[in-house]
């Protein structure tokens with residue numbers, strides 16, 4: 001997939017900007033707080049249908065305005081396409097793919113990117129919700145139906161917890177059955193993803209460690225059950241405890257995955273450098289898996305990671321993404337990348353070249 005151009009109107013601190021992108025490396029450079037990450041956030045929005053920074057629509061609309069529009073022209077499946085998101089302070093946002101209004105569950109997977117930003121460098125040490133989020137967003141790009149599955153799961157979890165809190169257990173049986181079914185499917189899908197991630201990330205870790213380190217990943221479900229019926233029984237057994245806390249203690253929303261190097265837990269024993277190498281390999285692997293599954297390599301977004309990585313890791317990642325479309329943000333124009341398309345960002349304005 002290739003992003004050709006992006007147009008932003010009243011998005012964050014950008015009143016109006018039109019940016020053209022090239023096939024290879026594109027560098028968005030400029031001082032702090034000028035709008036570089038805002039541009040990345042807009043681009044990534046087309047993949048996730050939400051802000052990767054967790055912002056709500058109101059925060060994305062320029063202060064003092066009521067509406068924002070972001071539009072991208074991209075090439076995929078051999079044709080030029082457009083996607084537009086219209087944000088409104090009063091209404092639900094709308095997504096238009098090639099001019100036709102579409103729902104996120106139908107649209108998701110249409111615009112493939114892989115994003116890498118500094119907070120993710122501690123993905124392995126951070127809480128499990130970060131790893132679930134990483135896996136879930138990646139899977140949505142690969143298997144769009146997973147998006148609806150996740151929404152149904154979230155709603156069911158919410159409903160079960162509401163019933164537990166209310167003390168009215170009469171319909172709990174139906175919800176437990178539904179919850180077990182959806183939860184089991186999510187666990188299974190994530191487990192497959194983690195297996196694939198391991199397969200694709202292993203050679204990168206091996207490469208960057210000079211053959212010294214072998215990566216392995218293990219999915220850690222929050223329950224012992226081997227099938228959905230077993231999970232249903234676990235839920236029934238846990239009802240009393242769950243009712244006491246007003247939430248559900250087992251299920252896909254509590255799952256995790258663990259990273260090992262030569263059999264040792266990276267979370268417990270890994271150095272900062274080892275953690276970073278693993279996460280960097282996850283990102284390269286995610287891009288490759290997306291390319292493999294969707295038939296086209298995704299657009300790579302590197303927000304500020306270059307300044308965070310040491311020279312050897314920076315060179316490693318640069319070597320691996322050579323020839324792909326990449327958008328990098330940086331405070332300086334990265335003089336070593338002479339052939340890159342340089343875009344200067346200042347106070348919400350964009351100057352090409």
Ligand SMILES: Nc1ncnc2c1ncn2[C@@H]1O[C@H](COP(=O)(O)OP(=O)(O)OP(=O)(O)O)[C@@H](O)[C@H]1O
Pocket residue numbers: 011012013014030031032033034035036037038039058059060061062063304331
């Ligand atoms: N809704 C909004 N309306 C107006 N301005 C906003 C809005 N949201 C964020 N901003 C402004 O955008 C700027 C931050 O932009 P951004 O995060 O893209 O910076 P950056 O260029 O990536 O900087 P850094 O190099 O520090 O990462 C801040 O000045 C902030 O006040």
Ligand SMILES: [Mg+2]
Pocket residue numbers: 036037038304329
């Ligand atoms: Mg930034």
